[in-house]
Amino acid sequence: MNDNDIKRLSRLTAILTQLQSKRILTATKLADKFGVSVRTIYRDIKALEEAGVPIVTEEGKGFSIMEGYRIPPVMFTENEANALITAELLIKACKDESLVNEFSSAIQKIKSVLPNQLKSRIESLENKVAITKFYTETGDKSKYLLRIQKALLENLVIKINYTNALNVASERELEPFALFSNTNDEWVLVAFCRLKKELRSFSLSKIRSLTFTYENFIPQNITFEQYLKKKYSSN
Numbered sequence: 293m294n295d296n297d298i299k300r301l302s303r304l305t306a307i308l309t310q311l312q313s314k315r316i317l318t319a320t321k322l323a324d325k326f327g328v329s330v331r332t333i334y335r336d337i338k339a340l341e342e343a344g345v346p347i348v349t350e351e352g353k354g355f356s357i358m359e360g361y362r363i364p365p366v367m368f369t370e371n372e373a374n375a376l377i378t379a380e381l382l383i384k385a386c387k388d389e390s391l392v393n394e395f396s397s398a399i400q401k402i403k404s405v406l407p408n409q410l411k412s413r414i415e416s417l418e419n420k421v422a423i424t425k426f427y428t429e430t431g432d433k434s435k436y437l438l439r440i441q442k443a444l445l446e447n448l449v450i451k452i453n454y455t456n457a458l459n460v461a462s463e464r465e466l467e468p469f470a471l472f473s474n475t476n477d478e479w480v481l482v483a484f485c486r487l488k489k490e491l492r493s494f495s496l497s498k499i500r501s502l503t504f505t506y507e508n509f510i511p512q513n514i515t516f517e518q519y520l521k522k523k524y525s526s527n
Contacts, residue, residue, distance in 0.1 A: 300336070303326050303328070303336060304336055304339060304340060306326065307322060307326070307333075307336055307337075307340065308340060308345065309400060309401070309404055310322065310325070310400075311347065311355060311356065311357045312357055312403075312404035313400050313401075313403035313404040313406075313411070314356075314403070314411060314415070315356060315408050315411040315412045315415060316350060316353055316354045316355065316356045317354050317355055317356070318353070318354035318355075319333045319334060319337070319354065319355070321354075322336075337349075337355060345357070346358035356408065357408075359407065359408050360407075370410060370413065370442075371438045371441075371442075373406060373410055373414055374414070374417060374438055374441045374442075375438065376399060376402060377399075377414055377417055377418060377421075378421060378437070378441075379395075379399075380395065380396065380399045381418075381421055413445055416445060417441060417444065417445055419515075419516065420444050420469075420470050420471065420516055421441075421470070421471045421472070436496055436499055436502045437471070437479060437496060439502055439504075440468055440471065440481055440496070440502070441471070442504075443468045443504065444468045444469075444470070444471070446508070447467075447508050447509050447510070447511055448468075448504055448505070448506065448507070448508060448509075449465055449466065449467055449486075449504075449505045449507040449508070449509050450465070450466050450468060450483075450502055450503065450504060450505065451463065451464070451465050451466075451502070451503050451504075451505055452464050452466060452494070452499050452500075452501065452502050452503075453499070453500040453501045453502075454494060454498055454499055454500065455498050455500060456498065457498075461500070462487070464485055464486070464487055464494075465485075465486040465487070465505070466481070466483035466484065466485055466486070466494070467483055467484040467486070467509040467511075467512075468481060468482075468483045469482045469483050469484060469491060469511070469512050469516070469519070470482045470516040470519065472516075472520070474495075478495045478496065478497055479495070479496040479497070480493050480494065480495055480496065481493070481494045481495075481496060481499075482494075482516075482519065484509075484512060491512070491519070
């Protein structure tokens with residue numbers, strides 16, 4: 293086996309891992325990732341199909357692995373998967389490159405055994421959570437992160453009892469929009485507050501109770517990235 297054969301075998305294995313860890317991938321994204329042409333990716337996909345890998349081609353969208361192709365040795369609950377994704381974002385905020393690379397590699401393998409429906413929800417969550425500073429345990433602790441993640445994914449209205457920085461208590465109905473960690477090492481929920489009729493920030497450590505109303509809402513017509521740019525450009 294020559295060097296080109298070894299490189300191709302390595303790429304085929306990596307493509308398979310990528311396909312197993314994402315709900316759907318385009319030939320362009322795969323070509324960019326592996327530094328080859330789109331035509332080469334199509335040849336690789338054909339080779340995997342000929343090897344018996346059940347790859348589904350969605351016209352105009354990309355490639356995916358047939359649901360159930362790989363039976364995971366361990367079944368993760370949705371909360372467990374959400375916690376792993378949040379942990380990945382925390383690690384990525386660390387400045388130690390070796391830790392980031394190794395942990396990301398491990399998470400990629402974990403994602404590869406998740407069912408497609410859960411992959412889709414995980415990808416949605418990844419787009420709604422950001423780490424703006426490496427989170428530590430120096431601040432007050434919170435206990436509602438996973439429940440808020442559920443509300444984010446399912447567009448559920450939540451009701452909270454909240455105590456603000458001035459120690460004033462209030463009850464709010466919120467439409468969760470996004471999560472991030474701030475410069476005070478706190479998890480912060482950004483949500484549309486029905487009382488104030490606007491997007492507001494709420495420190496999770498100051499939430500005294502949280503309940504689901506099981507009422508759905510229509511998400512805000514703005515991305516989290518746009519919100520952050522607007523917020524910090526005005527400060």
